[in-house]
Amino acid sequence: LGLRSYPISIQSGATSRTDKMGFASRLAEAIGDCTHVILIQDASVAASAGQAIIESLPHHGVRVSILEVASGEASKSTDRLTDLWGELLACGTDRRSVVIAVGGGVIGDLAGFAAATFTRGLRFVQVPTTLLAMVDSSVGGKTGINLPGGKNMIGAFWQPHLVWIDTDFLSTLPTREYVSGLAEVIKYGVIEDAEFFEFLESNIAAIIRRDPEPTRLAIARSCQSKARVVADDELETSGRRAILNYGHTFAHAIEATAGYGAMLHGEAVAIGMQMAASLSVDLGYCDAGLLTRQTALLEAAELPRSWPEADPAKMIPIMARDKKVAHGKLRFVLPESIGSVKLVGDVPEENVVAAIQAWI
Ligand code: NAD
Numbered sequence: 001l002g003l004r005s006y007p008i009s010i011q012s013g014a015t016s017r018t019d020k021m022g023f024a025s026r027l028a029e030a031i032g033d034c035t036h037v038i039l040i041q042d043a044s045v046a047a048s049a050g051q052a053i054i055e056s057l058p059h060h061g062v063r064v065s066i067l068e069v070a071s072g073e074a075s076k077s078t079d080r081l082t083d084l085w086g087e088l089l090a091c092g093t094d095r096r097s098v099v100i101a102v103g104g105g106v107i108g109d110l111a112g113f114a115a116a117t118f119t120r121g122l123r124f125v126q127v128p129t130t131l132l133a134m135v136d137s138s139v140g141g142k143t144g145i146n147l148p149g150g151k152n153m154i155g156a157f158w159q160p161h162l163v164w165i166d167t168d169f170l171s172t173l174p175t176r177e178y179v180s181g182l183a184e185v186i187k188y189g190v191i192e193d194a195e196f197f198e199f200l201e202s203n204i205a206a207i208i209r210r211d212p213e214p215t216r217l218a219i220a221r222s223c224q225s226k227a228r229v230v231a232d233d234e235l236e237t238s239g240r241r242a243i244l245n246y247g248h249t250f251a252h253a254i255e256a257t258a259g260y261g262a263m264l265h266g267e268a269v270a271i272g273m274q275m276a277a278s279l280s281v282d283l284g285y286c287d288a289g290l291l292t293r294q295t296a297l298l299e300a301a302e303l304p305r306s307w308p309e310a311d312p313a314k315m316i317p318i319m320a321r322d323k324k325v326a327h328g329k330l331r332f333v334l335p336e337s338i339g340s341v342k343l344v345g346d347v348p349e350e351n352v353v354a355a356i357q358a359w360i
């Protein structure tokens with residue numbers, strides 16, 4: 001199944017360095033000889049990250065094809081994928097070609113799935129340009145697209161040969177997108193890295209300012225955290241990977257009732273983590289101090305902690321349909337202490353209602 005390890009390279013300075021060789025040498029190490037690369041890029045980063053990647057490639061001996069994808073979730077569609085396959089064919093892609101995905105999670109998922117399927121699999125490289133893509137979607141090997149009736153319904157596990165992250169690419173990211181990505185960063189601290197949670201408590205102001213060094217460290221620690229969890233359960237068989245869904249059962253219901261697009265994913269995850277922590281306190285799995293620390297960190301990160309429109313009557317039916325439900329019982333990832341969570345099945349509905357109501 002091609003489960004191999006791959007390097008994740010994290011640095012700062014790609015757009016200011018004059019030699020711009022960081023990427024080219026990493027690519028050569030990860031891929032070896034390659035004479036054709038296809039850059040699949042988000043239209044909104046073509047002039048920044050896309051340009052930096054193109055300039056860093058050797059000027060001789062490498063043919064570069066550039067394919068552009070419109071920004072937004074709508075691009076993760078069968079229609080766009082079909083066109084992309086046609087564009088790959090038209091630019092002379094063969095099994096030795098290498099796909100480089102430059103953009104957020106939408107581009108990584110779409111380009112990764114195109115790479116997984118074209119001629120039964122092309123080597124591919126992730127260059128994530130959103131914080132969410134850097135700390136979450138580019139690590140773990142999941143690629144895919146949406147169907148009109150379901151998000152991420154079509155996909156494949158397809159590992160990149162290299163993930164190349166540069167904090168410079170974040171400089172153009174809108175504040176709301178950046179802050180939304182911080183919810184997943186904080187999540188890693190709660191689920192499995194108490195020391196990282198403390199680091200975030202001490203450095204959140206600098207991370208909000210996007211100071212390169214603490215930001216780079218936060219991204220590195222997040223990638224390590226996700227990689228550890230995924231390595232334990234690469235194909236989602238043991239259940240360990242489910243801990244990455246901390247806050248997400250509530251978040252998916254919040255996103256669905258708010259209407260997709262009204263709230264960013266990380267914003268819903270922040271509120272969902274508050275509800276999950278309240279549920280855990282209520283059920284006696286953790287003390288209230290955990291909730292106090294999580295609330296303070298989310299607040300310092302400028303993330304929302306409550307949602308006035310939360311309606312248990314609308315959210316619970318959606319949660320019951322969520323894939324985290326085992327045999328019709330509501331199942332949650334609940335914190336026991338900072339850095340440790342457990343999966344709890346069979347949670348009584350009245351406690352779930354109370355947890356939602358705590359953050360209205
Ligand atoms: P996104 O790719 O839509 O990017 C968010 C917005 O930021 C877009 O408008 C994009 O054009 C813009 N953008 C990207 N980089 C920019 C930059 N450097 N400067 C300015 N603008 C920039 O969304 P996302 O939040 O990165 O990813 C969300 C997607 O990731 C969803 O489709 C989700 O399903 C997927 N995802 C996948 C995994 C996985 O394991 N494969 C995990 C989590 C999420």
Ligand code: ZN
Nearest residue numbers: 184248265269
């Ligand atoms: Zn998430």
